[in-house]
Amino acid sequence: xxxxxxxxxxKYEPVLGLEVHVELGTESKMFCGCNTVFGAEPNTQTxxxxxxxxxSLPVVNAKAIEYxxxxxxxxxxxxxxxxxxxxxxxFYPDMPKNFQTSQYDxxxxxxxxxxxxxxxxxxxxxxxxxxxxxxxxxxxGKSLHMGGSTGRIHGADYSLLDYNRAGIPLVxxxxxxxxxxxxxxxxxxxxxxxELRDILRGLGVSDVKMEQxxxxxxxxxxxxxxxxxxxxxxxxxxxxxxxxxVERAVRxxxxxxxxxxxxxxxVIQETRHFHEDTxxxxxxxxxxxxxxxxxxxxxxxxxxxxxxEMIEKIRAxxxxxxxxxxxxxxxAWQVPDKEMAAMINADVxxxxxxxxxxxxxxxxxxxxxxxxxxxxxxxxxxxxAEMPITPADVAEIVSLITSGELTDKLARxxxxxxxxxxxxxxxxxxxxGIKVVSDDSAxxxxxxxxxxxxxxxxxxxxxxHVPAAGALIGAVMKxxxxxxxxxxxxxxxxxxxxxx
Amino acid sequence: xxxxxxxxxAKALNSKEISSVELTQAHxxxxxxxxxxxxxxxxxxxxxxxAQARDVxxxxxxxxxxxxxxxxxxALKDVLVQKGIPTTCGSKMLEGWRPxxxxxxxxxxxxxxxxxxxxxxxxxxxxxxxxENSAYGPTHNPWDLTRIPGGSGGGSSAALAAFxxxxxxxTDTGGSIxxxxxxxxxxxxxxxxxxxxxxxxxxxxxSLDQAGPCARTVLDAAYLHEAIGGYDRMDSTSIxxxxxxxxxxxKNGNVKGMKIGVIKELQGDGYQPGVLKLFNQSLDLLASLxxxxxxxxxxxxxxxxxxxxxxxxSECSSNLARFDAMRYGIRVxxxxxxxxxNATRQQGFGRExxxxxxxxxxxxxxxxxxxxxxxxxxxxxxxxxDFEAAFSKADVLVSPTAPxxxxxxxxxxxxxxAMYLNDIATIPTNLAGIGGMSIPAGLADEDGLPAGFQIMAxxxxxxxxxxxxxxxxxALLSQWGKPILDNAPSLGAR
Numbered sequence: 001x002x003x004x005x006x007x008x009x010x011k012y013e014p015v016l017g018l019e020v021h022v023e024l025g026t027e028s029k030m031f032c033g034c035n036t037v038f039g040a041e042p043n044t045q046t047x048x049x050x051x052x053x054x055x056s057l058p059v060v061n062a063k064a065i066e067y068x069x070x071x072x073x074x075x076x077x078x079x080x081x082x083x084x085x086x087x088x089x090x091f092y093p094d095m096p097k098n099f100q101t102s103q104y105d106x107x108x109x110x111x112x113x114x115x116x117x118x119x120x121x122x123x124x125x126x127x128x129x130x131x132x133x134x135x136x137x138x139x140x141g142k143s144l145h146m147g148g149s150t151g152r153i154h155g156a157d158y159s160l161l162d163y164n165r166a167g168i169p170l171v172x173x174x175x176x177x178x179x180x181x182x183x184x185x186x187x188x189x190x191x192x193x194x195e196l197r198d199i200l201r202g203l204g205v206s207d208v209k210m211e212q213x214x215x216x217x218x219x220x221x222x223x224x225x226x227x228x229x230x231x232x233x234x235x236x237x238x239x240x241x242x243x244x245x246v247e248r249a250v251r252x253x254x255x256x257x258x259x260x261x262x263x264x265x266x267v268i269q270e271t272r273h274f275h276e277d278t279x280x281x282x283x284x285x286x287x288x289x290x291x292x293x294x295x296x297x298x299x300x301x302x303x304x305x306x307x308x309e310m311i312e313k314i315r316a317x318x319x320x321x322x323x324x325x326x327x328x329x330x331x332a333w334q335v336p337d338k339e340m341a342a343m344i345n346a347d348v349x350x351x352x353x354x355x356x357x358x359x360x361x362x363x364x365x366x367x368x369x370x371x372x373x374x375x376x377x378x379x380x381x382x383x384x385a386e387m388p389i390t391p392a393d394v395a396e397i398v399s400l401i402t403s404g405e406l407t408d409k410l411a412r413x414x415x416x417x418x419x420x421x422x423x424x425x426x427x428x429x430x431x432x433g434i435k436v437v438s439d440d441s442a443x444x445x446x447x448x449x450x451x452x453x454x455x456x457x458x459x460x461x462x463x464x465h466v467p468a469a470g471a472l473i474g475a476v477m478k479x480x481x482x483x484x485x486x487x488x489x490x491x492x493x494x495x496x497x498x499x500x
Numbered sequence: 501x502x503x504x505x506x507x508x509x510a511k512a513l514n515s516k517e518i519s520s521v522e523l524t525q526a527h528x529x530x531x532x533x534x535x536x537x538x539x540x541x542x543x544x545x546x547x548x549x550x551a552q553a554r555d556v557x558x559x560x561x562x563x564x565x566x567x568x569x570x571x572x573x574x575a576l577k578d579v580l581v582q583k584g585i586p587t588t589c590g591s592k593m594l595e596g597w598r599p600x601x602x603x604x605x606x607x608x609x610x611x612x613x614x615x616x617x618x619x620x621x622x623x624x625x626x627x628x629x630x631x632e633n634s635a636y637g638p639t640h641n642p643w644d645l646t647r648i649p650g651g652s653g654g655g656s657s658a659a660l661a662a663f664x665x666x667x668x669x670x671t672d673t674g675g676s677i678x679x680x681x682x683x684x685x686x687x688x689x690x691x692x693x694x695x696x697x698x699x700x701x702x703x704x705x706x707s708l709d710q711a712g713p714c715a716r717t718v719l720d721a722a723y724l725h726e727a728i729g730g731y732d733r734m735d736s737t738s739i740x741x742x743x744x745x746x747x748x749x750x751k752n753g754n755v756k757g758m759k760i761g762v763i764k765e766l767q768g769d770g771y772q773p774g775v776l777k778l779f780n781q782s783l784d785l786l787a788s789l790x791x792x793x794x795x796x797x798x799x800x801x802x803x804x805x806x807x808x809x810x811x812x813x814s815e816c817s818s819n820l821a822r823f824d825a826m827r828y829g830i831r832v833x834x835x836x837x838x839x840x841x842n843a844t845r846q847q848g849f850g851r852e853x854x855x856x857x858x859x860x861x862x863x864x865x866x867x868x869x870x871x872x873x874x875x876x877x878x879x880x881x882x883x884x885x886d887f888e889a890a891f892s893k894a895d896v897l898v899s900p901t902a903p904x905x906x907x908x909x910x911x912x913x914x915x916x917x918a919m920y921l922n923d924i925a926t927i928p929t930n931l932a933g934i935g936g937m938s939i940p941a942g943l944a945d946e947d948g949l950p951a952g953f954q955i956m957a958x959x960x961x962x963x964x965x966x967x968x969x970x971x972x973x974x975a976l977l978s979q980w981g982k983p984i985l986d987n988a989p990s991l992g993a994r
Contacts (some may be wrong), residue, residue, distance in 0.1 A: 048601045052822050054594065055581045055603055055700040059736050087818050089864070093837045098821035159837065161826070294864035296873060299706035299815055301736050 005183075005251060008223075008258040014185035015231060016178040016250065017220035018129075020196060022171045023139065023213070024067050025206045030138045030169035031058030031101065038212055042162035050167035052096030057300050060085075064136060064169040065108070065304055067205040069314050071171055072109025072134045074199050074321070082305045083108040085136070085298040090291065094141035094161055102137035104295040108304060109134035114199075115323070116191040118184050119341055125184075129192050130176040141166035171205075185221075185254065190247040193217050194344070197243075198322035201350075210241045211386075217246055221253040223261060232257065233267040237281050240274045243347070248279045256281070329353060333362035339370075346374045348384045354391035360398040368394050372415055389418045396425045409482050410434050437484040440492065443476070446484070447493050450475040461497045469493055502526050503985075506572045506666040506720040513560070513571040520553035520560075520571030524615050527573045531617070531664045533992040539639050540649075540659040542578050543586050544618035549573065556613045568723050570613030575665035577656050578619035579626055580711065581700045582606045589702050590622040590634040590652075593848035594829045603700020604732045605669060605711050612727040617665055620655030624850045625820065626676055626704040628652050629922040632913050633852045640909070641684060643949055643988050647906040650680030650922075656714050657684040662991055667724050668714040673705050674808055675902070675926025677712050678938035682901035682952025685940045685984045687721045687969070688714045690926075692959045693933035694739035696725075697732030703819040705812040706737075708930040716985065718939060718970040722750035725962070741960060749963035753970030756790035760968070761894025765801040766925045772904045774944030775951040779900045782941050782953045785975045786968070796893050798886035803879045804928045805920060810863045810876035811931075816853075817860030823848065855916065884932045891958045896968050899925045901938040901952030929956050937965040939973055940984045950984060 029036055032049035048056040072079050086104035112131035117124050142165050147157025173196065181188040197208045197215055208215040222234035235257070240249045252274075257267050271284035319325075326349065330340050333356070343349045348369040355365040369384060373394070377384045397414055400406040406414065406429075417428035428434070437443060450472045451458040460468040469490065476489045501509065501518060512518045528546050535541055556571040581587045581599035583606075588594045602610070609616060623633035631639040631654030639654040641647040642662040649658040653670035657680035660668055670677035672690035681688025689712045696711045703709060713724035729743040762783065767776060787793050825831040825844035833843025849857070863872035890897055902922055912918045929936040934956060941953035953972065957964040977983065 048599075051827060053581075053599065053601070053828070054587070054589070054597075054702040054822070055599070056601075057699050057735050059734060089818050089821060091821065091824065091838070091841060093824070093826045096822065096827065098824055099818050290866075292866045294818070294861065294866070294869075296814060296818070296864055296869070299737075300703075 003255055003259055003262070005255060008254050009183040011226060012223040012254070012258055012261070013179070013226050014181060014250070014254050015222045015224060015234075016175070016181065016185055016189055017234065018175045018178070018189060018192060019218040019220070020173045020193065021216040021218075022071075022173065022200055022206045022208065023215070024064050024169040024171060025204070025214075026061055026063045026067065026169055028061060029167040030061050030064055030136070031167055034167065036168050038214070040164055042160070042164060045164040046166070050096065051163055058101060060301060060304070061169060065306065066314055067169075067203070068108055068134060068136050068171050069306060069311060070203050070205060070318060071173070071200065072112065073311070073315050074203055074318055075109070075112035075114055075131050075134060075173070077109035077112030077131060077134055079306065079311050080106065080108055080110065081308075082106070082303055084303045085301045086295045087298050089294040092140070093159065094143045094163070094166070096141065096163060096166055100137060100140065101298055101301070103135035107133040107135035114192065114195060116188065116195045117323075118187045118191050120184060124337065124341075127181060127184075127188050127191070129178055129188070132174045132176045134171060134173050137170050137172060139165050139168040139170045186247040186251040189219060189250045190243050193246050194243050194347075195322060202319045202322055202325070210243070213239070213241065216241065219246060219249050219253070221250055221257065222267070223254060223257045232261070233269050235267060235270060235272050235281070236287065237272045237274050238284060242276075245274060245276060249274045249281065252279055252281060333366070335362070335366065339366065342370060346370055346384060348374060351384060351391055351394075355394045355398070358392055358395035360395040361402065364398045364401065365394060368398065368411075368415070372412055376419060387419060388421060389415065393418050393425055400425070400429075404485060405436055406434070407436055407482070407485055410436065435483055437480045443480070443484060443489060443492055444496070446476045446479040447472070447489070447496060449479060451496075458497060461494075461499060464499070466494070466499055469497075469499075502530055502663045502666070504666070505717045506569060506715060507717070507723065509572050509666055510569055516560075520556045520615060521550060523571065524549050524553040524573050524617070527617060527665055530662070534642075534662050535664060537640060537645055537991055538642055538658050538662045538664070539637060540575065540620055540655045540662060540664055541618045542588060542590070542621050542636055542655070545585055545616065548585065549615050549617050552610070552613075552615050556615070559613070567612040567614075567727065569667070569727055571615065572667060573615040573617045573665050574609060574724075575618065575620045575656055575659040575668040576606070576609075576616050577653050577668070577670050578622055579671050579702050579704075580605050580669060581702065582616065582619070585619065587619065587702070588636070589626070590624040590636065591848065591850070591853070592635045592830060593823045593844075596830070597828050599700075601700065604697035604734060605728050606700065608728045609669075614667070614727065620653070620659055620668065622655055623652035623676075624853050625702070625816070626652040626671060626673055626709075627816070627852050627856055629675070629679055629919050630907075630909070630912070631655060632909060633850055635850055638909055641906045642991060643684065643906065646908055647949070648683070648909055650683040650902070650906065652676040653680045653688075653714070657681050657686050657688065660684065660686045660714060660716055661985060661988060666716060667720060669711060669724075669728070670714045671701055671709055671711045672926075672930065672936075673708045673710075673812060674930050675923040677714060678926050678936055678952065678954060679902045679922055681714060681938040682940075682954075683906040683950060685950030685988065686714060686716055687718055687937070687939050688712070689721050689725060689937045689962075689965065690929065690935060691725060691729060691962055692739070692935045693930075694737050695743070695935070695960070695962060696729050697735040697738050699732055699734040703815075705815040706819060707815060708808075708812060710930070716983070718753070718937075718966055718973050719747070719750040721937075722746040722966050739960065744960055744963040746963050746966045749966040750970045753967060753972075753974055755786055755968055755971045758791045758896070758968065759794055759894040760786055760791045761794050761796040761890050761897045763801070763890065763897055763899050764795055764797045765799065766899035770903050770921065770924070771900060772944060772946065772951075774946045775900050775902075775904060778941040778944060778951045779953060782972055782976070783898070785979075786972060789971055789975060791968075794894055796890040796897065798883070798890055798928070800879060800882040800886050801928050804883055804931055805924055807876040807879035807883070808923075808927045808931060809859070809920065810872050811880065813856040813860030814863045814873050815860065817857045817864065820849075820853065820857055852916070880931045883928055887928070887932045887934060887958075895957075896964050897956040899954045899956075900941075901925060901954040905944050905947055905949035905951055925954060934959050935962045935965055937969050939969050940976070942976065942980075942984070943987060948987075
């Protein structure tokens with residue numbers, strides 16, 4: 001019988017290690033002047049340098065170094081006064097030089113930490129994730145394996161190579177071994193990636209789009225017996241490309257490991273591919289034998305030696321930490337903890353903030369992003385930020401509600417229109433003829449009609465049974481096709497029946 | 501005219517005594533006449549050279565102020581890329597490849613109006629001391645066609661000695677400019693590392709490779725050095741400082757009051773007696789010109805060759821990884837990418853290249869790195885310190901350039917260690933990143949073949965080599981009464 005998650009955590013303690021690759025948002029590549037725009041025609045953003053043509057040489061992008069230092073500082077790391085690039089040698093067709101320019105034993109940032117908060121049964125709990133290193137490297141090109149059933153190189157008929165991505169600056173952020181998370185390991189992993197993403201977004205160093213691969217997480221998971229001191233064999237789940245997937249991948253791997261261990265089998269040290277549809281992983285490359293990358297210092301580049309003035313200058317420009325920012329927002333908006341957590345979870349905090357900045361009431365702004373919009377986004381399987389509706393649209397809608405020109409019900413129609421691409425809110429209101437019926441005489445006519453249709457109900461209300469008014473209000477709303485303000489209808493109706 | 505110096509040719513061009521087209525054609529004719537025997541060139545770009553010459557002539561006619569060497573032809577070592585012109589590095593691997601860009605050296609040559617005649621032969625990927633490792637057959641020494649012209653830049657030096665070009669570009673990783681200069685009776689300069697951009701120089705060993713000028717006179721070399729040298733933002737290791745005043749130094753050859761250090765470790769056993777005799781005669785001449793000769797010891801030089809043969813192969817094993825048939829060059833075999841890579845590399849690389857790739861792969865592998873690559877880097881530091889100490893006692897250091905004169909083609913082809921020993925006197929400067937120059941010291945008693953005199957200067961003090969080199973050159977010339985190359989047999993008479 002399959003194990004449940006509770007079975008796993010009753011017996012084992014998870015040990016995590018997270019490696020996050022971030023594509024920096026520099027305008028040009030790491031070692032040449034080529035563009036870095038996502039999704040361009042294959043092999044149009046290349047030059048002799050990023051194609052590794054014979055004779056070409058790299059020159060470091062200064063901006064990439066500044067960004068990396070900023071990341072290191074934001075993660076409380078020490079910045080090395082002297083660090084070097086190294087060549088990681090291995091053959092692969094999408095790597096133009098058959099070595100990757102990376103950093104090895106002299107990374108630019110070391111020994112930092114990041115505190116993350118996870119909702120537990122006992123309330124919010126903070127976990128400290130220690131960072132081992134932050135280093136720079138160049139991305140590889142992309143291989144598209146054609147003709148096989150798996151999309152992988154084995155079994156493919158041929159492969160297409162796109163070097164547009166080759167040489168895009170990457171930063172790799174590696175945690176130390178994460179222990180003591182117990183059953184919250186999946187949530188901690190997710191919270192870590194989420195918090196890291198917020199920090200990187202706040203720094204403006206990357207667009208951190210997991211679905212486009214500008215932020216990629218590899219999750220190392222192993223299990224050890226509770227009370228035992230022997231670490232288990234780890235698996236490395238590659239390129240998990242959403243926050244939800246991080247959580248699922250860790251949980252799934254914990255269960256998979258436990259099943260193997262309980263059967264007396266061993267966990268194979270290997271990379272695993274995560275599948276979004278099933279939430280399961282399949283085997284990748286074996287790591288049983290350590291690969292020898294023959295690292296050595298890159299002789300074509302000079303060492304990176306940032307002055308302390310440069311480091312301090314970057315430190316002075318760091319934005320406030322996302323945790324501080326969240327606290328401030330929570331206070332300003334007077335949001336309960338649970339609602340705050342919901343916003344973070346649904347990844348709408350930035351959207352709400354932008355909407356509030358445009359003058360919207362925080363509670364209403366939050367309500368729309370977290371409610372209707374998040375619901376539709378969820379149906380479509382995308383994030384709220386990817387929805388074709390902007391904070392400006394929502395601010396406009398909220399403002400129309402506040403001024404009484406829209407009801408909540410009508411607002412939903414407007415949102416649906418915006419998302420369907422019918423235009424901006426004002427245009428949709430115009431086109432669809434959406435209008436709150438606020439004319440008292442028109443409403444009174446509808447009220448009279450409702451009373452005439454249901455005289456017995458009206459009589460009940462007259463006798464003081466106010467809850468019965470609901471049926472009459474419903475009839476009025478129906479009569480006005482939902483364009484009336486229900487509160488207003490109620491007020492007029494009760495007055496008419498002598499109850500106000 | 502083709503026997504003149506580049507400076508004399510430039511003068512004739514300036515006075516409109518001759519046009520660049522005529523001068524270029526004269527050299528193309530000489531190439532047609534002698535290169536079947538010498539095989540200095542892998543590719544001759546007659547059309548491109550003549551087009552460039554016509555352009556320079558037109559600009560001169562229009563009264564434009566031109567660079568000193570504008571209109572003078574040059575031979576380019578086939579390891580530097582030139583847009584649209586085949587670049588093979590002496591390897592089958594790159595057969596048919598036409599690079600889509602110019603190396604910085606080529607851009608600067610073009611900017612200076614220097615006419616590029618074609619690409620010269622070399623040991624495959626610059627690995628060798630005889631040009632025998634070229635996949636396209638060896639170059640023959642114009643002094644004796646049965647002998648090697650040195651290597652790896654044997655094609656460039658042979659082209660100078662055979663009057664196929666008055667100027668040439670070489671690259672020097674362990675002596676590939678200086679040793680060919682020595683055995684062909686020509687001048688070759690390895691500038692300070694970082695003095696000439698490596699952008700577009702197909703890398704053998706990145707931390708050692710350095711392009712430099714080859715010529716028949718010290719002053720010609722100085723002008724060429726000035727044309728190609730200086731900072732380049734495309735090469736991170738290029739030095740951001742003005743080019744040392746090499747032309748001025750070459751014009752004012754004078755050694756009075758200079759201290760010239762003779763390196764004890766670079767003579768004695770293994771050096772041909774005739775070569776040592778010429779070296780000592782040059783020292784006497786320098787002393788007679790007012791220099792003070794001092795002896796210095798660089799005791800770590802004994803480990804230089806060993807360190808070099810770990811560092812250079814290590815870097816080459818990584819630099820040459822890109823030749824995998826995926827993007828350019830030849831492609832051999834069928835099947836998976838891995839199978840194609842294997843088959844191509846097996847067929848595309850020659851024996852010496854494979855030997856060094858394997859050596860370097862081994863030296864960098866985990867568990868061996870510290871003992872090999874790590875130790876070699878420490879030796880490198882110690883050699884730099886030896887040089888620093890020596891330069892505290894002398895303005896320049898000197899030695900024979902190579903231990904012997906040109907040996908016979910095939911003589912050392914199956915003995916890599918004997919071949920490697922050719923570079924024993926030139927390798928230390930590459931490890932330390934300083935400059936070295938070789939000028940002809942005369943003809944050895946044993947075989948009547950040229951030997952070289954090497955002058956080394958501290959980093960970015962390249963002008964000192966030119967100062968001493970031109971003084972010695974002038975003194976030797978007045979002793980000989982005629983240029984050394986006048987003693988070489990005339991070619992193409994058959």
